[in-house]
Amino acid sequence: MSPYLQAKLLRFLNDGRFRRVGGDREQTVDVRVVSATHRDLDAMVAEHSFREDLFYRLNVLSLQVPALRERGDDILLLARHFIARACAQARRPPCRLTVAASAALLANPWPGNVRQLENVIFRAVTMSDGAYLDAADLELAGARMEAETGGEPAEPSSWDEAAAAFERGLLRRLYPRYPSSRKLAARLHTSHTMIANKLRKYGIPDGT
DSSP: OOHHHHHHHHHHHHHOEEOOTTOSSOEEOOOOOOOOOSSOHHHHHHTTSSOHHHHHHHOSSOOOOOOGGGOHHHHHHHHHHHHHHHHHHHTOOOOEEOHHHHHHHHHOOOTTHHHHHHHHHHHHHHHOOSSEEOHHHHHHTTOOOSSOOOSSOOOOSSHHHHHHHHHHHHHHHHTTTSOSHHHHHHHHTSOHHHHHHHHHHHTSSTTO
């Protein structure tokens, strides 16, 4: 967050007043703010990249949430929740994890925490038609279930870059199984025109 936006947020936290983009008058709201970060804000305050007054204004009640790999009981609970949601979004019958898939999920180090787990499950559900998700489905989805990890995944520079990377990866994995824009569109429950445009955008199949 830029120093300018930090100042704006601090003012809002102090008096609850803000002005909408393009608006000509201020409005007042009564809200409770919950903030989260994976950054070392103490160090950022010391480096003057984060306002000290904003830090203390936000730092009223602190909760330290352990990494997902340290909360084994939560992994399968969250996985089942994400499976149910992904199946509903994909308009397909509910599916379940096999014993092997459950073991693979528990063994993974999850450097990307809950968001990585959610993405892994969504990709696996999208690419699988069966009543069960096996370990192979998770690997096919790019879950990287090996015990070793190459470190933290690179963070995208923007939301558009992250969305484009996901679209490209999904279409590259599905195209060999549904080798036409119409088949892909039917599989993903979307329009043929949209899929055709996306395939051209990402050069799928290679060289087109």
